[in-house]
Amino acid sequence: MSTQLKRVHGYLAEFKSAKALYHAAEQVRDAGYKRWDVHSPFPIHGMDNAMGLKKSILSLFVLIGGATGTVTAFFLQYVTQVIIYPTIVQNKPANIFTLPAFFPVMFELTILFAAFSSIICCFVFNQLPRFNHPLFTSEQFKRFSDDAFFVCIEARDPMFSREETRSFLEGLGGSNIELVEDEV
Amino acid sequence: MSQTTSNAQPINVLERERLVHNNRSLHWITERVSGIVENRQPFLWWVLFLPSVLLSAVLGSCLFYLIVAGVGVWGNNHPVGWGWAITNFVFWIGIGHAGTLISAILFLTRQKWRTSVNRAAEAMTLFAVMCAAIFPGLHVGRVWMVYFLAPVPNANAVWQNFKSPLLWDVFAVSTYFTVSVLFWFLGLVPDLATIRDRCKPGLKKAIYGIFAMGWRGANRHWRHYEMAYLLLAALSTPLVLSVHSVVSFDFATSIVPGWHTTIFPPYFVAGAIFGGFAMVLTLMIPARKIYGLQDLITPKHIDNMAKIILLTGSIVGYAYLMELFVAWYGANKYEFDAFMLRIKDGPYVAYYYAMFGCNVIAPQLFWFKWCRQNLWVVMAVCMAVNAGMWYERFVIIVTTLARDFIPGAWDLYSPTWVEVWTFIGTFGFFLMLFLLFLRFLPVIAMSEVKGVLPQSDPHYDPHHTGKLVENSFKGALPFDATAGLPAQVATAAPAPGIAQDNQFWIRQCNPRIPLSGNGSISLPGNPFTLWIKKK
Structure with a gap:
């Protein structure tokens, strides 16, 4: 195996339902994160408010x-x-x-x-089409289009920290927390 | 008056019918719908596919013969210059309208049941418009000159006549097709991502991946996506109404008796939606059976569509009768004669009554719930409507042209074998495209159906669902001391007939029932509806 440089994209945490994702999003918003997103198989009603997003222009x-x-x-x-x-x-x-x-x-x-x-x-x-996103390196992320609900907090967020963000996501009830890394 | 009554009757607890039956999970929907694309097709698919390919080849041969030999191989003559070609054009373009109605108008009116049928209906729209475009495209005669329809600079320095409804029609139909493709594609993107994520790496994954545009289901994307979808729905709604209105202008702006009427645009639009829904049901009833989609396309969906057919069929019936009335009331001799030739003395009277029977009489069966729920009856009515809408266009076009102002110009029209096989061939072409769609694309909008499941609501609580109690008791119902609350939210003691160990909230009562002074309500003896909620 060659030593491959990797760049941390962020933390991915799974939540068990649309409701759990909604409440997790509210708390991520209130914690002050800016570079983060939620991934769901369908648009969740009211999620824009839960994430603190404005109406689309x-x-x-x-x-x-x-x-x-x-x-x-x-x-x-x-x-x-x-x-x-x-x-x-x-x-x-x-x-x-x-x-x-x-x-x-x-x-x-x-x-x-x-x-x-x-x-x-x-x-x-939406900056699409984009076929090479770091999230596609995650095996569990594939289930976003089936029945899984994810929160992803990106490393470029100023509040991101390897330990604190992880424990924060754990505290929200996230499971399968994964550090998503991308090959440089 | 405030005692617990002894003459209480048993309570029928009714729940609003779920859109997806049997409490299916998100994963079940993914498996079932993607499975159609991923697994081998059933034998019946091949039984239908091979003849449809053959008929498409027949269509191609007929068109080739037409191009080589000229439009004279069709039965058009003077005065019937439009014949089957334009009949078939209006027939097919009308079929498409149900798809846009389901995808756009039912979206704007928040009819959530549309999610199970919109994808297939939109696909049907596209294929029907493709079939429709064949006829005027070749009817122009020299098909290699068809680019003259488009406003492009040409060597003759000639420009189109933008005052002609025929040119409006070119713009209307091509816009309709393009916007329908865009709308369909936008809806497909999340579902293509589902199939992409389930494929093993390889060519198939790459192709689905390219069309899925790298979709990641991110809410920052859904935000723009939902806005784009809403706006496309809002744009398609007037578009679909305009397309068949413009088609009807082809007729209504002429001065031919029988065509020159202001009722045409609404009459054509209602007829188009009517015929389109019949075709949606014709395709979806077998498809749901073959692919085991009964939990997604439920009897409720079929019931709703049957009701729309009843409504639009009755509007069409009204238009038929109003045309006759105005022909008489308007005191225009030629107009009156044109309609008398349609209904009494003309050469095509049988077509008129076939049309009337299929389009107006047959859908009246849908007043009865039993008929809307019996799939054989629904299929029979839809077949009648499919045929009836073709008769309608034939009656409008051929009976009118064959008998215009001067008897010296009259002539009869009958199709040649080329026309007949071209028309049959379009059915094969349509079916072939639809079967390929079933084979390669998700037939049900998975992401949209998932979004209307009860557990997809972020405020969903499985233990607090309201139940409908209908016409349940007579007499008075004792209360806790909550006289200050309006009746809709008063706390009720266990009501007679409901299990005694539970507490209930009265959420809504219709009609409103006033509270009496000691905090009890007297439920009226006449029918009422009560929504109660478990505490």
């Missing part, structure tokens, strides 16, 4: 995306229908008063752009 970006779609569709139609290629069909006008006929496409592109902003922002804000 994603909606603002979706609004901007949707508005971009509306404006794009308007100019796409106005420029092609009124300026460069006015088509007179059934004596309908080809000017700004044609606007009502442009609404369906404006609506569809609003939805399309907003939907793309929503999914792109969701992954960008």
Whole structure:
């Protein structure tokens, strides 16, 4: 075996239910940790409050995306229908008063752009895709997507300490406490 | 008045039905749903899959023949230029609507039962839209020129006519498909992570891993994820209503009698949801049986969907009758004649009554609980609706075009063998895609179903669940001295008929019952509902 340098990612502790995880999260929050997260197979209702997180700002970006779609569709139609290629069909006008006929496409592109902003922002804000995360080195962590509930306190948290964080997690009722290390 | 009554009747304790039966654990759900992907497929899967591949090949051959020989191999003529092609387009695009309704509208209205069926319904939406897109795509004639539908600069310096509903339709359907794919994919990410984490290292794990995007179930991720999901639902809701409205504009903005009506958008949307739910049930009732998903897709789910079919079927029935009424009341000779030709004198009268029977009469069976719970009856009604919705589109398109203003322009329409096999082929293609979906992707949204289990609530307490006591006793019920409390939270002494060694809280009583001066309540003789909670 070669001597491999390892970097400590943090402590992983398992909790037995969504309820236990929720109460553990409240206590981690109150203890003042900042660089930590909980991992669960499904979103737990109220967990954002228990972790002290604010509402996601994603909606603002979706609004901007949707508005971009509306404006794009308007100019796409106005420029092609009124300026460069006015088509007179059934004596309908080809000017700004044609606007009502442009609404369906404006609506569809609003939805399309907003939907793309929503999914792109969701992954960008979460810094995904990321396939090489240190937590994937933990064998027990695989069960997060099945039925296990974890708290992970990261080593880069200023309050992190090898001994105290471990005993803190033990005191919260965590089991299978593991020091997750990543190969450098 | 405040004595314990002797004429108390036994209490029926009812509980709200659980969404997942038999108290299944989180792990059971993972095992059962991932098992479908991981294990060998049942024999029946192959029995269905091979013919569906064959029919898809038939579809491909028919389309190839059409492209080589020209659209003349279809039975379209003057005046019936739209024939089966557009009938089938509207039929398939309508099927898709139930998926988006389940995934978006039922999400916004917090209908938690949607979680068991939304994944399959969304998949069905995508496959139905793919089948639908084939028909207008090839109906344009020279399919290699189909990019003219898109507003891209071209050598002729010609631009599309954005005032045409046909172009709106291109935007509506392509947006609908794209947004449905995004919504479906976002929902799949946590479940793909589940399958990734269960695979042995290898190619399979790598492929599922790439599509799982490195999902770690972190709450800092769920926070954005849930917001994105909510917003996609909120965006899809008006989208799904717009798509079939725009499809109906293809007809309603023309001046052809029988089409030029304002009722079309709501009538089309209701019909689309109606037909879509029938298709969801057609697929899910066999699938839940074959894969043993009865605890996840329970009779309650089927009951709910049957009720939606009843509702939307009745809306469609109302629209049929209202069309006839307005044709008469509107005093437009051509409009009136168009409908008389549909219901009495025309060449396609049989189609009208087939439509009416399948879409309006057959779903009325769902007024009866027994019919909603008997799967054979449900399947029979759904099959009738599937057929009926196709008849509806045929009636709207062909009967109208075959008989317009001038009798000299009238002609009949019948499909050629190419059209018939193309349509049958789309069923094979649809079924093939759905079977592949069952084989490779989790058919039930595991993370969402896990989230609606009772133990997933962070405030869940297995010893404090409310129980519903219905119409249980007559007379008075003695009390502890808690006269100050409202009746909903008063502490009740052991009530007659309830085990005497327990204390109970009255949580809610409907209708409200006033407290009398000495702290007792008199329960009325007429029906009431009482929620009590074990202390």
